Amino acid sequence: MVHILYIEDEKEIGNWVKEELIEKGYKVTWLLSGEGVEKYLSMADIVILDVMLPGLDGFSIGKRIKNEYQKLPILMLSARTAVEDKIEGLGFADDYVTKPFHPKELIARVEVLLRRFNKKDQIIELQHLTIDPQDFQIVNRETREEILLTGKQYAIFQYLFRHANQILTKEQIYESVWEEVYIENDKTLMVHIRYLREKLEKDPANPTIIETIRGIGYRLKE
Amino acid sequence: MKFFRSLLAKYMLIIITALFLFQFIIFLTATLLFNTGMAKERNENFMPTVIEDKWHEQASNLENDQKKINDFFARWKEQYPDSSMFWINEKGTLQLQLDLEENVPSNWTATTTARFIKERYDSDPFTVIAFVGKEEKEGFVVFEIPRDKLNKEFYEEYGDLLLGIGVIILILFIAISFLFFRSIQKRLIYVQEAMEIRDTDHLPVQIDVKKQDEIGQLELTFNKMVDELKKSKRREQEEEQLRRKLIANLSHDLRTPLTKLQANLSILQNEDQTEVGRQIIQVMEDSIQSVDGLMDNLISYTLLTASKYKYSPEKVDMIRFLRTSLASWYPLFEQEQFEVDIQLDSVKIGEWYVDPLWMERILDNLFQNVLRHAKSGRYIGVRIDTTSTYEVIVMTDHGKGMKHDSDEKGAGIGLSIVDVMIRGLDLEWELASTENGTTIQIKKHI
Numbered sequence A: 001m002v003h004i005l006y007i008e009d010e011k012e013i014g015n016w017v018k019e020e021l022i023e024k025g026y027k028v029t030w031l032l033s034g035e036g037v038e039k040y041l042s043m044a045d046i047v048i049l050d051v052m053l054p055g056l057d058g059f060s061i062g063k064r065i066k067n068e069y070q071k072l073p074i075l076m077l078s079a080r081t082a083v084e085d086k087i088e089g090l091g092f093a094d095d096y097v098t099k100p101f102h103p104k105e106l107i108a109r110v111e112v113l114l115r116r117f118n119k120k121d122q123i124i125e126l127q128h129l130t131i132d133p134q135d136f137q138i139v140n141r142e143t144r145e146e147i148l149l150t151g152k153q154y155a156i157f158q159y160l161f162r163h164a165n166q167i168l169t170k171e172q173i174y175e176s177v178w179e180e181v182y183i184e185n186d187k188t189l190m191v192h193i194r195y196l197r198e199k200l201e202k203d204p205a206n207p208t209i210i211e212t213i214r215g216i217g218y219r220l221k222e
Numbered sequence B: 001m002k003f004f005r006s007l008l009a010k011y012m013l014i015i016i017t018a019l020f021l022f023q024f025i026i027f028l029t030a031t032l033l034f035n036t037g038m039a040k041e042r043n044e045n046f047m048p049t050v051i052e053d054k055w056h057e058q059a060s061n062l063e064n065d066q067k068k069i070n071d072f073f074a075r076w077k078e079q080y081p082d083s084s085m086f087w088i089n090e091k092g093t094l095q096l097q098l099d100l101e102e103n104v105p106s107n108w109t110a111t112t113t114a115r116f117i118k119e120r121y122d123s124d125p126f127t128v129i130a131f132v133g134k135e136e137k138e139g140f141v142v143f144e145i146p147r148d149k150l151n152k153e154f155y156e157e158y159g160d161l162l163l164g165i166g167v168i169i170l171i172l173f174i175a176i177s178f179l180f181f182r183s184i185q186k187r188l189i190y191v192q193e194a195m196e197i198r199d200t201d202h203l204p205v206q207i208d209v210k211k212q213d214e215i216g217q218l219e220l221t222f223n224k225m226v227d228e229l230k231k232s233k234r235r236e237q238e239e240e241q242l243r244r245k246l247i248a249n250l251s252h253d254l255r256t257p258l259t260k261l262q263a264n265l266s267i268l269q270n271e272d273q274t275e276v277g278r279q280i281i282q283v284m285e286d287s288i289q290s291v292d293g294l295m296d297n298l299i300s301y302t303l304l305t306a307s308k309y310k311y312s313p314e315k316v317d318m319i320r321f322l323r324t325s326l327a328s329w330y331p332l333f334e335q336e337q338f339e340v341d342i343q344l345d346s347v348k349i350g351e352w353y354v355d356p357l358w359m360e361r362i363l364d365n366l367f368q369n370v371l372r373h374a375k376s377g378r379y380i381g382v383r384i385d386t387t388s389t390y391e392v393i394v395m396t397d398h399g400k401g402m403k404h405d406s407d408e409k410g411a412g413i414g415l416s417i418v419d420v421m422i423r424g425l426d427l428e429w430e431l432a433s434t435e436n437g438t439t440i441q442i443k444k445h446i
Helices: A011-023 A058-068 A083-090 A103-116 A151-162 A170-178 A188-200 B007-041 B048-060 B066-079 B110-120 B154-196 B214-270 B275-305 B318-335 B356-373 B411-424
Strands: A003-007 A027-031 A046-050 A074-078 A095-098 A124-126 A129-132 A137-140 A167-169 A210-213 A217-220 B084-088 B094-098 B126-131 B140-145 B314-317 B339-343 B351-354 B379-386 B390-397 B428-434 B437-445
Touching: A003 A011, A011 A027, A011 A103, A011 B214, A046 A058, A046 A103, A058 A074, A058 A083, A074 A083, A074 A103, A083 A095, A095 A103, A103 A151, A151 A170, A151 A188, A151 A217, A167 A170, A167 B318, A170 A188, A170 A217, A170 B318, A188 A210, B007 B154, B007 B214, B048 B066, B048 B126, B048 B140, B066 B084, B066 B094, B066 B140, B154 B214, B214 B275, B275 B356, B275 B411, B314 B318, B314 B356, B318 B339, B318 B356, B318 B379, B318 B390, B351 B356, B356 B390, B356 B411, B411 B428
Parallel strands: A003 A027, A003 A046, A046 A074, A074 A095, B339 B379
Antiparallel strands: A124 A129, A129 A137, A167 A217, A210 A217, B084 B094, B084 B140, B126 B140, B314 B351, B379 B390, B390 B437, B428 B437
16 A cells, blocks of 8 residues: 655645545555655655745755655755745755645656656556556456567656656657657657557557647657 | 155155255255355456456546556466457547457547447457546556456356256156156056956956055055955855755655655556556646646756856857757657657758756756646647748647636646746747647847
8 A cells, every 4th residue: 555644734625625535546645744754655645845934844854855865756845936945945855736726636656756766666557558566567358468668668668657647758768768858750659659559459440548648759658 | 654764755766856956966066066166266366257346446546647557468368368458538539458459449439439338248258447536537457357267257157057957857857757757657557457356156257465655555555355255155155055055955855755755656557457547546646746837947948047057158059959859759759649849951041159057957948848838739840940140949739728627727837937938048939829739939139
């Protein structure tokens, strides 16, 4: 079960967010300030952190946490919307959500972070495929055959999978997988996606797993 | 400042010293030479003036007597071995001569005499002509002696030396003046260079004041100015800090109740609701979002118009930038069932020199506007284009146009921010709105 450490001093909001998160099946530890946060860090899968807190503020707490636990995602939740605050927050945190927010939005962002940091260990079913996030084994449930990908196909799929439901631009994917600068109108990525679809999609001509977002890039739809 | 510490005083001192030194050294040298050289080694009898006076005096005591004159010549010859003498008698005849080397005419007329005087005047040998006797009727005697056998006059002897000393003192004075002004120039250049050095806060640094003269005063004043600048900068930073804190607190204090409202609405939403209830909750949620957006815009607009909005431009690849921005907006358009028509591959545009945060804000406000006010068209088109003078981002929607009253108002401030920011980024924009939709063009001059 994913364990969320939530730090918020405003009781009404804290209670509501906690309830919403518990309802979605997360285990939640809610603290009213940063005091004693160290005890819970080793158990937490993600930290949701308010900025304006009594005592040490959220930015300072967040920086401390990130120093010790680089692989622990931090989501800042703040009523401070100034550009400077966002920049400071994103200097260490992995996402910055401003208040007021819709619970759906918060949960979607939490999910994205959990996926990105590989914090979800249960096997994921993606249409006719079963994916084990630990060893990244892909099995076609209908044929019970494992789908083997080449190095680049694997890297692309893994990147899309970690950012499932997010639209990724061609530049983002290319630069993350090839680790070099994307040159406009380069067809390499398109060709690799085509081969990837031939292996993954039931009907590669009408892809339903890797969606093309015309003019922008691609999205892996869960 | 004390006068004696000033550069003016220093230079006056140099000039006065030079003048006095000049006078003093010349005087000293002259006295020294006169007292040592002249008195000791020189015989007064070899002074031209002395010879002249003596010759005249003794000649005036002579008579027209050959023997006496012969004796007179002999006496003089004894004293001046290198001299020669002759006597022209009252008739103009060469009567007597002693050691004459040149040819002297035997008969003298007025012309001969005049020519002789003219020839000998101020030349070599030194010549003295004197009448015999007191009556000036008994002819004249001439005494000649090569000038090199005579004593030179003091200024003739030592004039060059004294001139040399004078010239040396003058050169020394010029050299000292030159060094003096060069040291001033060097210090001025140093001050200028020091004034151009910038600290980490982009302000000038203080200069090390070494002397208390005019330049030292200038440095002190400069240091005072730097100090004032630093103070003013600090004050500005404190104000900036205060302003940021105020806005952060204001933002926090306004948004917390909104979040509570949102929280309670969400809880309410989880209860069983009638259709009307659901609609009311939806309207309230939309209102929360709308107030949130307005607050954001209001703060931004206040900052922008007070030129307090952070601006740090850089080179931005516009196609990549648009694509990233669209990637974040796409799901929202998708949710509202918009047709999203993106054409960024047709032409190539260069990098734009803009602040990415400003550009992001412009695009966000424009997309937000389309989502809020052009929902009915269910279409958003984004493409890039180039003309010979412009690179253009074109945004099209099929809404009912800007003039049409949209369900949600408040577009004014959002577009005002877009306007201020676009002008701030040195870009231009055009807005064409009809009942069939709105086209916005953001243009950059090539």
